[in-house]
Amino acid sequence: MGLNPKGRNWGNLVNWDDLGKFYAGFILSWTVILYAGVAFLVINRNVAFIKIRNLPLAVAAISFLHVYLVKIFLAYTTNGHFSCSAEFWIMSIYLPFGIALFQANLAQLRSISDQQRDLAFSGEKILDGTSKQSPLRNLWERWTALSGIQRSYVYIGLGMVVQLVITGILYATTPTLQGDWSSYGDVSHAKGQKLCRESLEWIPSAFWQLAWSWLYGPYLLFRVRKIHDVHYWRLQVIYSVLSGLPGTPLWLAAVYSTGFKHVNRWWVPPMWLAPGIIVMQFTTIFFPVYEVISGRSRMRTTLAILDSWEDRQGLRASTNHAGSSKVSTLRPSTTSSQQRDMCSMAALEKALAVNPDPLLKFAATQDFTAENVLFLMQVRRWKEAFAFAPRLNKAVTESAKSHLFSTGVQIYTSRVNDKTTDFPINIESKIRQDLDAIFGPAVPTSQLVSNEEAKFYVAESWIKSPQTTSAFDMNTHDHSGDSAETLTAPEPITFPTEKSEPMFPAHPGVAPLGESRAKMRAGFDEHVFDAAESSIMYLVLTNTWQKFVKQQRTSMESSTAG
Template sequence: MGLNPKGRNWGSLVNWDDLGKFYAGFVVAWTVILYAAVAFLIINRNLAFIKIRNLPLAIAAVSFLHVYLVKIFLAYTTNGHFLCSAEFWIMSIYLPFGIALFQANLAQLRSISDQQRDLVYTRHGSFDGPASLSAAQQVRHRWSSLSGIQKSYVYIGTGMTVQLIITAALYATTPTLQGDWSSYGDVSHAKGQALCRKSLEWIPSAFWQLAWSWLYGPCLLFRVRNIHDVHYWRLQVIYSVISGLPGTPLWLAALYSTAFKPVNRWWVPPMWLAPGIVVMQFTTIFFPIYEIIKSRLQLRQTLAILESWEDRRGIIQSSNNADSSRASSDQPSITSSQQRDLYTMAALERALASNPNPLLKFAATRDFTAENILFLIQVQRWKEAYASALRANNILSESVQSQLFQSAVNIYISRVNDKTTEFPINIESRIRQDLDTVFGPAEPTTRLIPDEDMSYYEAESWTKSPKTTSTFHMGNSAHSGASVETLTAIQVLMSFPVDKHESMFPPHPGVAPLGESRAQMRAGFDEHVFDAAHRSIKYLVLTNTWQKFVKDQQPSIDIRISD
């Protein structure tokens, strides 16, 4: 059929030529691909790195943008038969709302990064009943207790509400948007449709698009400039913000400049927004999918390494004895088998026992899984305290048991219970239910509010911490004849001490208000109460965070075999 030589001419017939078919085919194919990908994400929504992205908000943003995308791709095909009033509402609501929701979703990156750092700083609020505060104080405390992303949601929601009110007012007071074109004189239907789309009432819509794309977007880009996550989230922000910048200026230029008239016949003015929208949708949906696929491949590789390592355990001793007879003062080169040893559970356990700070910093600043590392450290120290507690006739006194129980409640409140922590560890529902049964009755009932005067562990910025060398010793120290592999990595030390005798984790304020009856130990509380959760999280860390950490530090890792 070829092309309609007149292109989009606002005529009485639709443009079902080759270009019109291409536009229609593209939007249908993209819709199928996009929402098949959305369905895939929904199926995998329980993955930790998908949860932190706020999937419902991401899908809402993509859907709002997609409604507008469908409309503009069919603008050439419909040839002006789409009502001007309907296009006004879509242009003024769906597109700006979609961009606003999209920016809110991107702001999640900065919020997650800040909250992960707060986990490590262990700054807590204090518990206080709302009855002790005046109405104004309650509002102030509620606002100050909101996270950065929650405040962003309030700002963005307010802007969207104002925009909706202005759009409704413009539509109600503008006859031309309602189909009354008498102000244009005696014009044809096609001419009226064209003039309607150039009226000044469209300017607020352009303003909102410019505000979200040219003001909020670059501001967000500046705020996340120092975040270097492993989830491709910062890269998504960069691509999305930059791709959204040219659309609105080009749309306005095509709409009001006669120089664009030849182009407008085949590429209608609103379509200048389409490339940016497609990039936003692609990065929002397909970047997480790529991470899911990569994570699964990494898991397979990890399991293969662990299986290979288990097979090699039986011959390591004899190999080490043979090597010791011809050992020299020269350091041997790194072998692939030695590198594979870094990925094993033994390597992870040694790192957690000797110096967990580099791993904890990586988890908090790049993988956003600090809660898992903190849980492993806290449980291990709690178990050490339980094992070394004073006993009379091998029986713990009631006071010691009470202290251990309150320490365990602290771990439960700060790491497990999703009602009292922003980042609960990702464990199986059965394990969580068991912990809820033991510690749930001891959960505080009062509300947590920030307390600016409360003393807490002051930590200096990681960016100001000196670089040092952290050493992880690999091997079984019980066998003096066995070789010891020493992993040396240049790391940035964390701000808090590693000495297990120091108070690394201040008591959570949720422990303080426990009453006598609510603080009583439940059946099932013993030194093994966290074992199932500990194993689950340690395996999760081994197959995810630890693998990324080792790969990230490979250039600075040196392995030495010593007698």
């Protein structure tokens, strides 16, 4: 292996030896692979579990880190041709900003987990009205109203501003960083480059990496210790934290300890940060890439199982006419047949009708798709109410239909409209547009209505009830609690009598906008949610349900083996 015997000596000679070529080739290859993964995620950005990862923030984080990674991988090759001031700005801005954005991206795991638990275990949130108090009090109320992830964004953003200010001050007050090495005496260009990089002004640039690996990272690990998601998000946190632990201590030792002098010739000090950065990039991009690919494979398997199940059902039905002896030979008795039955649409529909709680718990705590299961449960109960609604001459009475429309608006605002819910269901644009046309005009133009108005928008068929809920050992806001939290579940929908005042026209958030807003649009009937229900049912069947069945099967096998 051909090497420059002097290694990185800050001279004018470019180290285009075998090691320099390896560094350049590796970073070029990694850049192509990394951004091929980014392109793949951008193409698949509408997939539900890609959406919740905040792809723009993730790409921004790995891009900032990659600029720094390119610089340190080419440090040996470029030798003394890369100025100290340029390297200072890259390490002081791109590395801290990249890690800060990465922290913000990973913090979403805890936030989304909490929001999903709130969705499944605490029902709908009532939105507070706009405050009429003093601006200072109003500002404080807005701050206290921010979610945990929003506050994290504010803290991280302020930290980035502070980092930028400190970097500017250090650069402006340190002549050596600007290329004035007179304080070192009469030194050569190479010696000045080396001494410049050993000044104490570089230490703040490593603060973010140190804080991430040794402070915030372990804290985040503790906070997510009981989250067992199926999206490898918690695993990403573990790998990223552990891989970054040695980075800053080794970098500091390499810069300020003479014991690393020989190593620094071939492995420059910032390279100790490279393994942690690469792991952060890899887990951020390729964990979701793997999930997309495995999800497609799982969908193909599911469709094959469904086709097999339907063929078997058809064959079984046809043989019913040929005699019971033939039927008995076709009765499934193997484990594979039972698995096919469990993966079928009929099994999912039975679970939703008989006992949806285990599926809802799994969707909320592991798959982060509780909104889909809740939507299916709500629509099922709404359709049951429509089927048994009071009728006059075989037509649903006006008061009952008005009540059903009001409840339909509640389903729309809590599950479909992305302006009124944090977790809208993922349906086709045409289906969403049709629902928008029917229910959209009945939604107040502002989400922030007064408490008196907001109570009308709480889905009254979705409240915590001892008679309709199942207990699970979990805490909505603290994963380590011992208290039992109950799942939200639908109560029977009751209808007003003909003598009752119409609910919807009297709505204080609607009436001021005119009676036309409360008018039921053409197309509102018992089939109004059919297209959305079919779309979400298929999505749950091919994704959440298959993961749930697999988990249940694994759990049963483990308990049997134990």
